[in-house]
Amino acid sequence: MQKKTLTPERAGLRILAVFLSVSMVSSNSLQISPVPPKPRVGEDVILSVTGIPNEVRFYDWYRGNDIAADNQILSYNRNDSKVSPGKRFFKEAEIQSNGSLKIVNVTKEFQDKYTFSILANGLQNKEVILEVDDSLVTTPGPNSGLSGGAIAGIVIAVVVVVIAAIVGGVYAFKFNKSGPL
Template sequence: MRVSVLSVLVTTWLPSAFGLTIDISPRSPRPGQNVLLNVSDIPQSFLLVEWYKGQSPSASDQIISIQVNGSPVSRNLLGFHEVDLFSNGSLQIRNLQNLHKGFYTVSVQMREGLLQAKADLILDDSTSGLSAGAIAGICVGVIAAVALIGVSVYVYIRKNSSGAGH
């Protein structure tokens, strides 16, 4: 009897003691990619999972919610048509855009209370592996090379045309 009561208490309170976490995969997604906001340590006994855009749960910032039976309660309240909510509470955003970057909050309602976690989704906006300074340096080098070739051709033509007239 004591072992089963202890087991129930540990199962019920262990996630509350350590809290939820959100793992973003990939860590630095690029626009156009899919990203998964994976909820870890979610209790199996949740009643409702809700996702919000922002650092705090607010009805006006709600994206989507799901009940314990896996059916969505509300969907796309912010016009996020590219989201999927999985039965484990994780959120997937398809075709990532700049409007998707920022904080996300997940709220998990259980009989015992409420758990929340936050994550900051940062997009990798770089278009290539080169920095802006490197690209500018390459442009200046190409322009200088073209100018040098142009001056060399001009001097060569002028030298040959002046020597041909004598």
């Protein structure tokens, strides 16, 4: 039996094959990222999913520590776009056709661990922690500031003080000119 030697050309082809295999596996891996990364209370957030294989027919979203039926938010069928709510479904949750989960009007109560699950070449799960920023931001709104009544009260008070100062000044001026009575 003749022993094959590894030529530089064959070694290069093997390295290229390994590199392509690794890059194909990594490009098809599930990824989830919240957009924005840390939403403020009242904002919308999308738990954006990428790397879903084309042959997947169902998406499942869970909330909590495991993918038990009691933690299922919803299931989505790609074939007919049917959404089936789970036991942890909430009205602010909206599934998108690419599998991403949109949560509208986020509150601090939505801060939790979320798991995206698909069945493609076996069960694949990807988890993400949603952090919600509940710090107060004071930005003046269109109706911020003083009411009309408060402004009128301030104007009247200023006018009264000015009139009192004028009357006091006139009295003091006359008192100094004529001397004491």
